[in-house]
C-alpha cells in the first residue's frame with residue numbers, strides 16, 4: 001500500500017510511505033532552488049514517485065497536511081491587524097488580501113491537480129488537521145509504544161500548540177491552544193524586532209545570538225508578552241507584541257519603551273540586541289519547560305515526542321532532555337511543516353487505516369542519490385579535472401586535507417530530508433581550528449559571524465566528548481561539551497561551552513563514519529565540523545548543484561561520491 005503525504009504552503013514537501021516504511025521524502029526547495037519554497041510540490045512528488053518506482057495510479061491514499069475550511073480564528077487575527085493598520089491594509093490589498101484565502105481555497109483543487117499533472121488514479125484524498133500531522137510525524141516513527149506528545153509552531157489552521165498522547169497506532173489530542181497565543185509567532189515577532197526576517201526562517205539567528213547576551217529583558221517579556229496561564233496554558237498579549245504587525249516591522253509603543261527601538265536590518269548588532277535575543281530565548285525555554293512538566297504530571301508518561309517548528313530550537317530541546325522528568329525524548333528532525341508530509345502519511349496509515357506500527361526512523365536520508373557515472377558527468381560537463389579513487393585511498397586523503405586546514409564540500413548517497421546536513425550534503429572542516437568558524441561563516445557561507453557550527457562524531461565517542469552517552473543522529477539538541485574537551489574543539493564549541501552534535505552510527509552511514517575514523521587516526525579527535533553544503537541557497541541536491549556551488553565559491557575541494565576535485569590556486 002502506497003501513501004503520499006503533502007505539505008504545500010511554506011516548506012512544501014512530499015513523502016511516500018509504502019507498507020509503513022518511508023520510501024522517499026524531500027522538500028520542494030531542493031529541486032526549485034528557492035529557499036522555503038511555498039506552493040504545490042510538483043517536483044518533490046515526481047521525485048518520490050520515481051524513487052518508489054511507481055506512478056500516481058499506484059498510490060492508494062493522499063494526505064494533505066491542512067484542513068482548508070478551518071479558518072475562523074486565523075482570519076479574525078488577520079482582520080484585526082488590518083483594521084489597526086491602514087498601511088498594512090493597503091499593502092495587503094496591493095498584494096491581494098485574498099492571497100492566503102486563495103491558497104486555502106486552491107487546496108480543494110489538489111486532487112484534480114495531481115491527476116492532471118501525473119495521470120489518472122483512483123487514490124482517496126484526505127484533508128488532515130495540521131497539528132495531528134506534526135504529532136504523527138514524531139510519535140508514529142519514534143521508538144516508543146506509548147508517549148506524551150507536544151507540538152508547537154507558528155500556527156496551523158488555528159491551533160498553535162497541541163498536547164496529545166500516543167498509544168500503539170493511536171494518537172489522542174487532549175488540548176489545543178489557538179492563535180493569537182503562539183510560541184512560534186512570539187519567536188518570529190522577536191526575530192523581526194531584531195531586524196531579521198521571519199519569512200526567511202531567520203529564527204535560527206536569534207538562538208545563535210542569544211548565546212552572546214544576558215537575559216536582561218526577561219522580566220518584561222515574561223510578564224507583559226508571553227505568560228504562563230494555568231496548567232498546560234500560556235498567553236501572548238498581542239497588544240504588546242502583535243505577530244501580524246511585526247511581519248511588517250511595526251511594534252507597539254510599550255515594547256519599544258521597554259526594549260528600545262527595533263533593530264534595522266543593516267544596523268550593527270549591539271549588546272542590547274544580544275540581550276533581547278537571550279531574554280526571548282530564555283522566556284521561550286522556561287514556558288515550554290513548564291508545559292512539559294505539566295504534561296508529564298497529567299499523563300504520567302515516561303516518553304515525550306516533540307514536533308512543530310518550535311522543536312527546531314535545539315537549545316530548548318537540550319534543556320528539556322536535561323531538566324524534564326521524561327526519561328526519553330524523541331524529536332522529529334523535520335520538525336517544521338515539511339515534516340507534516342511524513343506525518344500526514346503516517347496519520348493516514350495508523351489512525352485512519354488502523355495499520356500496526358512497524359517502523360522506526362533511524363536516519364533522514366530519504367532524498368535523491370546519484371551514481372558515480374552521473375557525478376562524473378556533471379564534473380566533466382563543467383570542465384573540472386577530477387580523480388576517481390577507491391574509498392581506502394580517498395577517505396585517508398580527505399582526512400589529511402581536512403587536518404591540513406581544507407574546507408571540503410562532501411557529497412554522497414541520498415540527500416537528507418529536513419534542514420540539517422547529516423554528512424551526505426555537508427561542508428566538513430577541522431573542528432580543532434580556532435579560526436574555522438569565522439572562515440566558514442564569512443568566506444564560504446557568506447553569513448553572520450555568530451552563526452554556530454556543529455560537529456559530527458562517531459557515536460562511540462559520545463561519552464568521551466560530553467561526559468555521558470548522548471546519542472542524537474539528527475542534530476536536534478544542544479548539550480554541554482565535557483570541560484576538558486572544550487579547548488580541543490574551538491570551532492564547534494559555543495561561547496557557553498555547548499555544542500549541537502550529530503552522533504554518526506556505523507550502521508546508518510558507514511562511509512561517513514569511516515571518514516570520521518580516518519580523521520581521528522590523524523588528529524586524535526573523532527569529530528569533524530559539519531555544516532550544510534550550500535551558499536545562500538537551499539542545500540545542494542544534484543551533482544550539478546554541487547559543482548555550481550564549487551565554481552561560485554571558494555572552498556578547497558569537492559568530493560562527490562568517489563571523485564575528488566581540488567581547487568587550483
Ligand SMILES: [Fe+2]
Nearest residue numbers: 153155309337
Ligand atoms: Fe506547523
